[in-house]
Each structure stands twice: as C-alpha cells, then as structure tokens.
Amino acid sequence: MAASSVPSPPPGSDNADGLAATRIRHVLGPAAVVRGTALSGGLHNSARLLELSDGRHLVLKTAPPAGTPALTHERGLLGTEALFHRLAARAGARVPAVLHHEPAGPRTPAEWLLLSYVDGTTWDAARDRLTPADRAALRRRLGENLARIAGVTGQAYGYPQPGAGLSAPDWPTAFAAMLHAVLADADRFDVALPAPAGFLARLPARFGHRLAEVRRPALVHFDAWEGNVVLARTETGPWRLSGLIDGERAFFGDPLAELVGLDPLGAAEDDADLMAGYGSVVPAPALGTGARVRLALYRVYLALVMRVESVPRAYGGDFAAWLDAWSADRVMEQLAVLDSLEA
Structure with missing residues (x-):
C-alpha cells in the first residue's frame, strides 16, 4: 500500500473510524467502513485508508484542529490538494480522484477531503x-x-x-x-x-x-x-x-x-x-x-x-x-x- 505523506492519528482510534463511517454515508450512501488504517509518512494533515463493504479503498484526509502551529502557507491545504488533483486529472496526469471536499465550518470542526486510493x-x-x-x-x-x-x-x-x-x-x-x-x-x-x-x-x-x-x-x-x-x-x-x-x-x-x-x-x-x-x-x-x-x-x-x-x-x-x-x-x-x- 502507498503511504500518504501525512501524520498518523493515534492507533486503534474507534472515534476516527466512526467519524469516517459518518462521512462516507454522508457523501457516498450506505457503504460501510469495514476497516480504517492510519497512514503515515507526513507531518501536517492526518489520513486514513478506508476499506469499504463494497470493496472500494478510499483515503480520508483531515486537517489538524484550529490553532495547531503551522506555517502561513499551510492554511487550507486540503482545499489546495482538492484543486490540484482536479486540475491535474483534467490535464491527463495520474492522480487520485477527488470524491468530496468540505471546508471547516459551523457543522464541520475540521476541513476534510475524500480521495480514491492509489494502489502500489x-x-x-x-x-x-x-x-x-x-x-x-x-x-x-x-x-x-x-x-x-x-x-x-x-x-x-x-x-x-x-x-x-x-x-x-x-x-x-x-x-x-x-x-x-x-x-x-x-x-x-x-x-x-x-x-x-x-x-x-x-x-x-x-x-x-x-x-x-x-x-x-x-x-x-x-x-x-x-x-x-x-x-x-x-x-x-x-x-x-x-x-x-x-x-x-x-x-x-x-x-x-x-x-x-x-x-x-x-x-x-x-x-x-x-x-x-x-x-x-x-x-x-x-x-x-x-x-x-x-x-x-x-x-x-x-x-x-x-x-x-x-x-x-x-x-x-x-x-x-x-x-x-x-x-x-x-x-x-x-x-x-x-x-x-x-x-
């Protein structure tokens, strides 16, 4: 499996998988999250590999909580990532597909992004x-x-x-x-x-x-x-x-x-x-x-x-x-x- 260049949240987090399941239902309907695995390799956003009941593998990326120390250009990185992948895909580059992006807001404590999983x-x-x-x-x-x-x-x-x-x-x-x-x-x-x-x-x-x-x-x-x-x-x-x-x-x-x-x-x-x-x-x-x-x-x-x-x-x-x-x-x-x- 490909590691994502994002930090791992605490292992064994039932809350993380519960949140993932809620977001999957919100965006993709009744598919259930069978397993969620933290991806490691980077140092800002968190990411989980989600295995769904219909056989698909997706990646859920979540921004850190508000107030987390970061560089100035790191504001709204998941919005940048969603934009990049959409534009790059239209240009014919091999990149993950963007399935959903949601900025932080009154009902969304942290920005999140759902992507297709690039196997390898x-x-x-x-x-x-x-x-x-x-x-x-x-x-x-x-x-x-x-x-x-x-x-x-x-x-x-x-x-x-x-x-x-x-x-x-x-x-x-x-x-x-x-x-x-x-x-x-x-x-x-x-x-x-x-x-x-x-x-x-x-x-x-x-x-x-x-x-x-x-x-x-x-x-x-x-x-x-x-x-x-x-x-x-x-x-x-x-x-x-x-x-x-x-x-x-x-x-x-x-x-x-x-x-x-x-x-x-x-x-x-x-x-x-x-x-x-x-x-x-x-x-x-x-x-x-x-x-x-x-x-x-x-x-x-x-x-x-x-x-x-x-x-x-x-x-x-x-x-x-x-x-x-x-x-x-x-x-x-x-x-x-x-x-x-x-x-």
Whole structure:
C-alpha cells in the first residue's frame, strides 16, 4: 500500500473510524467502513485508508484542529490538494480522484477531503528493487506527468487558498509574498536563519527582472519527491507510475519550481531521463541564466521552508540536526550561485 505523506492519528482510534463511517454515508450512501488504517509518512494533515463493504479503498484526509502551529502557507491545504488533483486529472496526469471536499465550518470542526486510493508502493520504498532501466523509464513517465500538470494555467500566481494571502497578479509579487511569509514564520517560531532576514527578504527585488520572465501561472505540485510518487507492478512485470499523490503544497507560478520540489537535495534539471519525458509532452524549459537564477531562488525558498517547519512540527534527534545543517548549507550554496550568476 502507498503511504500518504501525512501524520498518523493515534492507533486503534474507534472515534476516527466512526467519524469516517459518518462521512462516507454522508457523501457516498450506505457503504460501510469495514476497516480504517492510519497512514503515515507526513507531518501536517492526518489520513486514513478506508476499506469499504463494497470493496472500494478510499483515503480520508483531515486537517489538524484550529490553532495547531503551522506555517502561513499551510492554511487550507486540503482545499489546495482538492484543486490540484482536479486540475491535474483534467490535464491527463495520474492522480487520485477527488470524491468530496468540505471546508471547516459551523457543522464541520475540521476541513476534510475524500480521495480514491492509489494502489502500489511509494518510489522511496521501492527504490532498492528498481533496476537502472526501471528508474530511467519511470523518470520519463514522471517527466511526462509533470509536463501535463505544468500545462494548467491558474487565474493568479502563488498559493491558491485566499486565507493564506499569498497570491498576486504577477510572479515577482507572489514569490516575494511567499518568501517573506516564511521569513515571518521564522521570526514567529524563533528559528535562526543562515543569512540575515533582511538580506534574504531583498532577494525577490534584487532578481525581480528574472522572476518577471515568468509570464504564465503554471500549476506546480512542488512536493513530487519519491515519497509522493506511487509505483505498481504485476508480479515480475515492469514497474509503472501508478499516481502522484499529496498535492497539498501546490501553487501557481514558474514551472521550473517543479524541478526543485521533486528533488530537494539535488538538481533535477540534470536528469536526462526526466527532462526527456517532459520534453516529449511540451518543449523542455531552456536553462539559461534567468532560469538558473530562478532555480537558485526556489532552492533558497524550499530550504527555508524545510528549516522553519521543523519547529512547529517538533522535529528532534538526528533528523533535526541533519536538517539544521543541511538547510543552512543549501541556502548559503544557492546564495553563492546567485552571486556567480549576477556577476
């Protein structure tokens, strides 16, 4: 089974399954929940795999209670996920089907989302079983799907949920709002930054002419790493890309940002198989100076998000120490890249 990138609620929760059953009846009629299993792998919303009496498997995702510490862009994530999956499906990408989305309200204490279940195993869990040929073919399929997603055009740039206040009519303004929000979150959660906040805040203005090269608000998953890519196979047959899950971090902006989100630690633009798959659907993006400036800016942004979220999510131990060191090194590395490209 594919793990969802969301946190597990307490195991053995009868209340959780009772709530799931109520919601299933409300949306899909008399089908009964035979079993509910907590899904693990992520760190914000909760999720349960529901096995129904009619044989279907669904995923119920629920937002955390109001007041739970979170970053600014994490407001209304399930609404973003519902929007992403609907738009991506229309574009021909392999994603879960949205069965129902309900925002929080007077009769709904927490936002929730019901999705079809994507059967298989996540790429990161299957990694050791993939041959080099498997990986090359799958990276091409992933590139094709991401190109289809990038073909979707939004009505504005930035994060789509109005509660976050992080959208704008142009990409330089939207990206500046996104970056400034995570810097404000760092201050709110007392997170030390690897460079002065004022210096980081000026990056969008410093490179505004490069950000302004983006002329269309393309749909970007921004979290398509291997833990959110589901693979499947029949016995010893070839692996196939079963689906791309967890679109809750999506935004509208530069399609190049997708390359940063799907490979947070590396440089996906250097993956020939991925780029060949992308280019088989639409022309692959040109990687001139402007594109490389923007890639560096998005890598700074993602490293800061990962660094700051460690406090509200209460990371600890070796992972927290690694993330602290890695994110600092990544930011400084990319700032050096920006200096070299500006010279």
